[in-house]
Amino acid sequence: MTRQFTGCLLSRQWRDVAGGVAIDLWFATAEEPLCAHVTGEQSVFFLSADQWPQAEVLLAGERGFTSSEPGLRDFSRRPVRALYFPAHRQAREAARRLLEAGLEPLEADLNPADRYLMERFITGAATLEGTVERAGGHLVMRSPRLRPADYRPALRIASIDIETAMAGLELYSIAVHGTGPGGAEERRVFLRGPGTGQAEVQAFPTDREVLTAFLTWLAAFDPDVITGWNVINFDLRFLQRLADRLGVPLKLGRDGRPPHWRPLDDDGERHALQVTGRLVIDGPEWLRAAFYRFESFALDNVAKELLGEGKLLHGPERGEEIGRLFREDRERLVDYNLRDCELVSWILEKTGLIQFCLARSNLTGLAADRSGGSVAAFDFLYLPRLHRRGFVAPVAASTAPDAPGGFVLDSRPGLYRHVLVLDFKSLYPSIIRTFNIDPLGLVLAADPALPEGASVPGFRGVRFAREGHLLPDLIERLWAQRDAAKAADDAPLSQAIKIIMNAFYGVLGSPGCRFFDPRLATSITLRGHEILNRTRDRIEAAGHTVIYGDTDSVFVWIEEAEDDPAAEAVGRELERTLNAWWRETLAAEFSVESRLELEFETHYRxxxxxxxxxxxxxxxxxxxxxxxxxxxxxxxxxKGLENVRSDWTRLARQVQEELYGRIFRDEPWQDWLRAEVAAVRAGERDDQLVYRKRLRRRLDDYQRNVPPHVQAARLAV
Structure with missing residues (x-):
């Protein structure tokens, strides 16, 4: 029986099997989890047609290998050949051999699951249609028909936290806090050793039994999301090492498979992992990705700032205290362990972080639990559209000259009244839209047959085609989606769109991007320099003083303003007249429609x-x-002063805030400051003179340059 589901994409896996590449796509649906199982796929990459004769000789005898002429061209406008392989690993090995022979395989780095999704414009959700059966306790749809959808359901979430001895692989307990779409909660602690009588505690005599009970609970609760605080590189990594020692498979996946680990650094300290059918969301990693800023990303500090409550234990002696509780006060250990899980659940609910992850995935095509990845997101959005315009992507540049960065105007130091900040809304995306800056547009404009009037000038001698481009249209679509998200008060979606739009310039300026060309990034940044300079000149021609400017903002001193309403009236008038002037100027000079939008953003009294x-x-x-x-x-x-820097003492920040506040409000400050200095000298502020600075390497790795915080840490161990 044919059925239809709409689902949110949780994980994607591919594997080589007999008969081609198999792809498993796991979705969360309104009914229950669903695995879309696709078989018989091939792995493909491209090669310029003039390199094909040499490649044909090198690949002679490859099992199951075929090729065709797909009617596509490379960025040098040469026809390309498509090379198909029944196994992805076979395709990668073939691409390596061609590369070693001096040829250029194109798009050979894309894995089959990503290519399958992107070519169907499936990002974070899809509508699936096909025949469904039940296998392994879950719904399976084989070879479904997929089309894009916009779907962000409430997911079943399991927050986990473990307590361990300070050394070795000694596990004390595993706590879980489960929340479902209906609001029902599960609170459970799997404890090694004697029980405590608490309703949520299950006690077991050995590590093996604790771990097995946890995995049994996880399979029964069947969460869509596993989360925690440093959950990947501490909790789950510890459990993986423990499972390996015990010979117990760490079955975290919906299909009963262990997770797939991938090292992120040479010393194996940090890993990424993929769990079949589930998302793994690390709290601090994703708060950073959503541009949250805290003095410290320790759970206790973040919880206090966001929730007004923190951990039940904190401080430098916490590790020893946990060991003591395990031996002497197990009820309190259970409470502490469980509270850490609950804090993570509450933080995610407070920030809407899960919905932010889903919104970002639905925009970019990246896995919903993959932070970063701006270059991959650009590929996912750009490549299928590029193919439909008849082109394949180039190979990423290994080295390239730098493009200039954002422009900063010299500042005029002083203490002012009535300073206005005028800010260009999303300046770099606006420049891309206005001047048609685009990798494909650069290629099209280089066609000698294209009339000069059919392109817009950039910098470093390049031009961009007025028609046939992709990136300006892509940004325009995202811009409209963000306006709609704001109107619908959908903060997670609005923030996700803002981040991805603003990342496009950085992607084009990164040599790791296959579309990198310094002329692209330079045409954005130098246009930004020009816009900031001309905006300053226009403001000063109107009789005002620009005291500072940075990338997309100008700071204007309204010297003549007598009060707040007068200054703000000037700000609104500058916004109106400057936007009108830019529209007229760009139409006259470039025959383009200005997408620049200057906003009167802030009035500093x-x-x-x-x-x-x-x-x-x-x-x-x-x-x-x-x-x-x-x-x-x-x-x-x-901005940028000691008050907002985490590597200054709390006292320095407090004194600066109080001092500036008094000066700004024309209040007396000299006697107060003398009293603070006297208190410091008398030792009355010692508890506020603690410096906090993160160690980014092992202590032994600091040899030549040994900064003060490293010296202090060495004394403390």
Missing amino acids: RFLMPTVRGSEKGSKKRYAGLVADDNGDDRLVF
Whole structure:
């Protein structure tokens, strides 16, 4: 019987089998998890037709190998040949041999699952149609018909946390906090040794039994998401090592398979992993990906900032205390272990982080539990559209010259009243849209047969075709989606779109991107320099003073303003007139429609632009100001100063905030500051003079340059 489901893509796996490449796509649906099983796929890459005769000789005798002329061209406008293999590993080995022979296999790095999805424009969700059967306890649809969908369901989530001895592979307990779409909760602690009588505790005499009970619970609860705090490289990595020692398969996958681990560094300290049919969301990693900022990403600190409550144990002696609790106060250990799980669940709910992951996946095609990956996301969106325009992608550049970065205007140091910030909304995406900056557009404009009027000038002697481009249209579609997300108050989707749009410039400026060309990135950044300079000149021609500018913002001193309403009226007028001027100017000079959008963003009632230490020159990316919040109350804003730096003491930040606040409000400050200095000298502020700085390497790795925090850490061990 043919059935139809709409599902959210949880995982994708491929494997070589007899008869071709098999792909498993696991979806969360409104009913239950569903595995779409695809068979008989081939692995494909491309080669310029003029390299085909040599390749044909090199690949003679390859089992099951075929080729065809797909009617596509490379970026040198040469026809290409498509090379098909029944196994992906066979295709990779063939591509390696061709590369060693001096040939250029194109798009040979794409894995079959990603290519299958992208060519069908399936990103994070799909509607599936086909015959369904039950296998291994789950629904399976074989060789389904797929089409794109927009679907972000509420998922079943399991937050896990383990407690261990400080050394070795000694497991104390595993806590889980499960939440389902209906709001039902499960709280469970699998404890080694005697029980405690607590309802949520299951006690077992050995590590093996604790681990087995946890895996049995996981299979029964069947979460879509496994989460925790450093859950991949601590909790799950520890459990994997323990399972290996015990000879117990760590069956985390929906199909009963162990996870697939991939090292991320040479010393094996950090790993990525993939679990069949489930997402694995690491709390701090994804908060960083969503641009959350905290003084520390320790669970206790993040929980206190977001939730107003923290861990039941904290501090430098926590490890020893956990060991003592395991031996002497097991009920309190259970409470502590379980609270850590709950804090992670509550943080994810508070921040909407799971929905952010799903929204980002639905936009980019990346796996929903893969953070980073801007280059891969660009490929996923760009390649299928490129193929439909008749081209295949080039090989990524190994080395390339740098493109200039964002432009920073010299600052005028001083203490001001009424400083306005005018900000270009998403400047680099706006430049791409306005000037048609695009990898394919660059190729099309290089065609000698194309009239000059059919292209727009860039920098370093390049031009971009007015028609046939891809990236400007892609950004325009994302822009419209973000406006719709804002209108619908869909914060996770809006934030995800903003991040991916702003990442496009960085992708084009990265030699790791297959479309990298320094002329692309330079045509964006130098156009940004020009726009910022001309905007400053226009503002100053109107009689105002620009005291600073950075990439997409200008800071304007409204010297004549007598009060807040007068200054803000000037800001609104500058926004209106500058946008109108840019529309007229770009139409006259380039015959393009301006997509630039300048916004009056902030009014600083008082503003300080400091000098560089030891000079009279104004600083850059460092300032402070006083603004009005939504209730009209004063709020201090710091940028780049000690107040916002985690490697300064709490006292330095507190003193700076109080001092600037007093000065901005014209309150007396000299006597207060003298009293603070006296208190420091008397030892009354010692508890606030603690420096916090992360060690990014092992202590022994610091040899030549041994900074103060490393010296302190060596004294402490």
